[in-house]
Amino acid sequence: MEQRVGVVLFNLGGPDSLASVRPFLFNLFSDPDIFKFPLGALTQKLFAAYISWKRAPEAAKGYAAIGGRSPLLENTRKQAQALKQALADSGAFDVHICMRYWPPAAPEVVAELKARGYTRVVLLPLYPQYSITTTGSSYNAFMRECRRWNYEPRVTLIRQWYDQPDYLAAIVEAVRAEAAKFPDPDPDRIELLFSAHGLPQKIVAGGDPYELQIRATYRAVCERLGWPHTTLCYQSRVGPLKWLEPYTEAVIREKGRAGVKQMLVYPIAFVSDHIETLHELGQTYAELARAEGVAHYRVTPALNDHPRLIEGLKRLVLDSLHTS
Numbered sequence: 001m002e003q004r005v006g007v008v009l010f011n012l013g014g015p016d017s018l019a020s021v022r023p024f025l026f027n028l029f030s031d032p033d034i035f036k037f038p039l040g041a042l043t044q045k046l047f048a049a050y051i052s053w054k055r056a057p058e059a060a061k062g063y064a065a066i067g068g069r070s071p072l073l074e075n076t077r078k079q080a081q082a083l084k085q086a087l088a089d090s091g092a093f094d095v096h097i098c099m100r101y102w103p104p105a106a107p108e109v110v111a112e113l114k115a116r117g118y119t120r121v122v123l124l125p126l127y128p129q130y131s132i133t134t135t136g137s138s139y140n141a142f143m144r145e146c147r148r149w150n151y152e153p154r155v156t157l158i159r160q161w162y163d164q165p166d167y168l169a170a171i172v173e174a175v176r177a178e179a180a181k182f183p184d185p186d187p188d189r190i191e192l193l194f195s196a197h198g199l200p201q202k203i204v205a206g207g208d209p210y211e212l213q214i215r216a217t218y219r220a221v222c223e224r225l226g227w228p229h230t231t232l233c234y235q236s237r238v239g240p241l242k243w244l245e246p247y248t249e250a251v252i253r254e255k256g257r258a259g260v261k262q263m264l265v266y267p268i269a270f271v272s273d274h275i276e277t278l279h280e281l282g283q284t285y286a287e288l289a290r291a292e293g294v295a296h297y298r299v300t301p302a303l304n305d306h307p308r309l310i311e312g313l314k315r316l317v318l319d320s321l322h323t324s
């Protein structure tokens with residue numbers, strides 16, 4: 001009998017109700033791979049309790065505006081199902097989901113993998129660009145649980161895939177499809193913003209490759225598109241630290257005041273729609289764009305279960321088994 005391979009999709013996770021917003025934020029701000037404090041867990045938990053209490057009301061408004069919960073788990077399940085179907089003719093594969101800050105999280109996922117007897121596990125982050133704050137944190141949490149359960153499968157981590165050809169082709173297809181919906185679909189008449197999740201400059205300065213990989217993805221997509229008006233920018237900044245620039249809201253203001261009338265935004269760091277694509281880009285920044293005189297503002301949906309993305313994920317899984 002052929003040994004089945006367990007493929008684990010890493011993703012962030014999100015609250016499944018408005019009541020879950022505060023505990024979700026607590027889990028996020030408790031992550032030592034993102035927020036480091038002296039005295040370790042003690043100060044970490046105090047910080048997480050305070051900041052989640054402070055931020056939960058505003059965050060809950062955002063989730064309320066998109067239906068009262070995060071759609072991330074549902075979207076990731078669709079990706080997992082599509083990937084399982086795509087892999088069906090290439091061997092014995094099961095696809096699991098492991099969220100970082102909300103169930104199904106590493107403790108239950110590792111317990112299930114061990115119970116089902118997988119000896120080969122492929123970890124596939126739904127973060128194309130590597131950062132310690134995303135892929136690194138998810139991997140660390142997963143491996144901690146493996147040690148806790150005395151579970152020792154052969155683990156392969158697909159560390160990054162920002163330059164995967166099918167992924168890049170999927171972005172190009174998605175951008176062109178959304179641009180066709182403008183009153184004037186001529187690329188010369190469209191300002192295209194590629195908005196990536198931001199990161200504090202101090203993390204980048206510490207050697208995190210995220211910014212370099214985002215820029216590489218941006219250049220590769222621009223080469224394939226050949227459009228004249230493109231800008232890479234960064235969203236989701238929180239707190240007083242300096243983050244990667246330019247900030248998306250600043251670029252929207254600048255372009256609007258310069259007379260841009262058609263603006264298309266692509267969420268270049270995200271492959272699954274969630275609050276930052278649906279609410280931040282789709283609602284908050286849409287209002288800002290209109291206020292700055294942009295007559296037609298559109299956000300390209302994240303790739304979700306786009307066939308070209310799923311083909312790319314399949315290739316990543318199969319290639320990882322041949323090279324490790």
